[in-house]
Amino acid sequence: MEAAIVGLPNVGKSTLFNALTAAGANSANYPFATVEPNIGVVAIPDPRLKILNQFVETKKVVPTALRVVDIAGLVRGASEGEGLGNRFLSHVRDTDAIIQVVRCFEDSPGSEEITHVEGTIDPLRDIETIEIELILADLQTVETALKKATRAARGREEETLLRLAALEKLQPVLAQGLPARKADLGSDPRTPEVMKGLGLITTKKQMFVMNVADDDVHGEGELAQQVRTLAEERGGQAVPVCARIEEELSELDEEDRAEILVDYGMDEPALNKLTHAIYELLSLQSFYTIGPKEIRAWTVQQGSTAHQAAGVIHTDFQRGFIRVEVHSVAELQEYGSEKAIREAGKLRIEGKDYVMQDADVCHFLFNV
Secondary structure (H helix, E strand, O other): OEEEEEOOOOOOHHHHHHHHHOOOOOOOOOOOOOOOOEEEEEEOOOHHHHHHHHHOOOOEEEOOEEEEEEOOOOOOOHHHOHHHHHHHHHHHOOOOEEEEEEEOOOOOOOOOOOOOOOOOOOHHHHHHHHHHHHHHHHHHHHHHHHHHHHHHHHHOOHHHHHHHHHHHHHHHHHHOOOOHHHOOOOOOOOHHHHHHHHOOHHHOEEEEEEEOOOOOOOOOOHHHHHHHHHHHHHOOOEEEEOHHHHHHHHOOOHHHHHHHHHHOOOOOOHHHHHHHHHHHHOOEEEEEEOOOOEEEEEEEEOOOEHHHHHHHHOHHHHHOEEEEEEEEHHHHHHHOOHHHHHHOOOOEEEOOOOEOOOOEEEEEEEOO
């Protein structure tokens, strides 16, 4: 899974990226300072891995991970190439979700001034600016595709006609300044696959990160509340993060980190809550494989079958799938060992169509 971090210049995107990836690099305070996106891999904090390790001796513990792409700051006109915007927007198309960082703090007295590209602090205006650019970028994509589809439809092939019909429904929605996800493309189950190649940005799931001041780590200030209210109205998520604090925390050892958290009245780094929110946004869940070589977390979409989960580990597991032996992390805690789980009759034998549950511990049996 991969998420793009977007936002206006100087709202804290790169600081957040550095904290997420523990890169620790300081970014220049200039618009368009980054020409190519930075890509990092973020381990998803998972306390269940520690629980598993309490009962199973292993050589290594491997969490699941999220790839994040730090897209250089977008500005008004990005969809037209302003600030090299088109080059940046092309990288967003390849990701699964969009994390929009919104500045929700004023400059503190005595602190280094961070220039806002619009000259004033207004998170709702900033959100609208980014969303308009993403919509305009999609409109260009659809209008280009529409011309090609119109010519291709003369051949009367069914798939081509289906694509043309979908594009004709998308174009007026985007032209009205609405995201592509608002378009009603009909009920034909083939439509999503036909449209997949377009890589429309505004069909992707999105969430807001409210970059707050270090005296408002829970996002209770007026600016953050504006963003939270907007997210609630849309049925979305808004997570408060002080990127500066999180970058500092990412560079500390566990003991020092705990002290800083207490000082700020936080029970855990905000980045933990952010990564879990992204997990939820993408409708993901974890299952585990355990053994003397490694304990590992794996990621699947909610509703995935055991057959699909086997393929996440290795195509051979999926191709030669026989069955899967399953228990939960909670059952391992309760019984103390897999041997005891088996003796208690709690070890389940499931087939290909078993729907995976969050926190399943699995042993796949296969033959190729």
